[in-house]
Amino acid sequence: MEKKTKIDAENGKQDLTITRVFDLPVELLFKAYIEPEIVEQWMGTKVLKLENKKHGSWQFETKDPHGNVVFKANGTIHEFIPGQKITRTFEMDNAPFDVQLEFLEFEKLTDDTSRLNMHVVYRTPELRDQMLKLPFEYGINMAHNRLQEVLNKLK
Amino acid sequence: MNLRRDVFQAIADPTRRAILLLVATQAMTAGVIASNFDTARPTVSKHLQILTECELLKQEQNGREIYYHINAERMKDVADFIEPFRAMWEDRFNKLEDIMKNYKGK
Numbered sequence: 001m002e003k004k005t006k007i008d009a010e011n012g013k014q015d016l017t018i019t020r021v022f023d024l025p026v027e028l029l030f031k032a033y034i035e036p037e038i039v040e041q042w043m044g045t046k047v048l049k050l051e052n053k054k055h056g057s058w059q060f061e062t063k064d065p066h067g068n069v070v071f072k073a074n075g076t077i078h079e080f081i082p083g084q085k086i087t088r089t090f091e092m093d094n095a096p097f098d099v100q101l102e103f104l105e106f107e108k109l110t111d112d113t114s115r116l117n118m119h120v121v122y123r124t125p126e127l128r129d130q131m132l133k134l135p136f137e138y139g140i141n142m143a144h145n146r147l148q149e150v151l152n153k154l155k
Numbered sequence: 156m157n158l159r160r161d162v163f164q165a166i167a168d169p170t171r172r173a174i175l176l177l178v179a180t181q182a183m184t185a186g187v188i189a190s191n192f193d194t195a196r197p198t199v200s201k202h203l204q205i206l207t208e209c210e211l212l213k214q215e216q217n218g219r220e221i222y223y224h225i226n227a228e229r230m231k232d233v234a235d236f237i238e239p240f241r242a243m244w245e246d247r248f249n250k251l252e253d254i255m256k257n258y259k260g261k
Binding site for chain 1: 237241242243247255256
């Protein structure tokens with residue numbers, strides 16, 4: 001299968017870029033980032049707060065089927081240009097990781113296609129590598145959680 | 156999935172990484188591998204066992220000796236430790252695209 005999402009993470013650097021081309025007009029791509037109920041669907045997390053404006057803040061939270069919080073993150077929006085750009089911070093609650101800075105650029109390619117360019121800056125190169133490896137390490141836990149959710153729905 | 160995580164744990168250990176580098180140059184027996192380390196022989200054996208279980212190393216009988224080889228295919232998977240991170244975003248973005256395509260249709 002074609003890999004639509006590209007990660008560029010140069011060795012020894014403290015940043016990375018995530019690039020993806022969508023079969024969507026840029027307006028719809030941007031909407032998916034600012035409407036809480038849409039964010040919830042594709043990010044798989046609950047949106048507690050999402051203030052789409054300069055100096056606004058956001059807060060996401062994910063609970064397991066027993067109601068325990070398994071993921072909580074928050075940040076501040078530093079720049080908000082509708083349909084073009086969001087600059088924000090991202091910080092996980094109760095995790096030994098420093099805050100990261102994210103530049104999200106939304107680009108129109110054609111009337112029906114668009115590109116997202118996400119530039120993420122971490123405090124250190126070590127921290128970046130640690131964050132890169134998280135899905136690898138927690139992959140098995142996430143698989144368990146998803147399985148649990150499916151099983152609970154069957155009950 | 157479980158196997159993949161174990162592979163990551165396997166390469167997180169510096170001695171095991173050194174063993175992989177050593178065996179990558181040529182296939183060798185447990186005795187020869189152990190002679191390259193100050194670590195006690197049983198410790199090296201344990202490392203070899205873990206690396207074999209994760210399929211990073213392959214055992215091959217040659218006469219009375221067992222030689223350890225690098226499993227190149229498996230090493231290629233591991234070298235790309237970014238892949239699960241990329242796959243996570245790909246998964247999210249695919250969902251985003253599906254959701255918004257339906258949204259457009261409404």
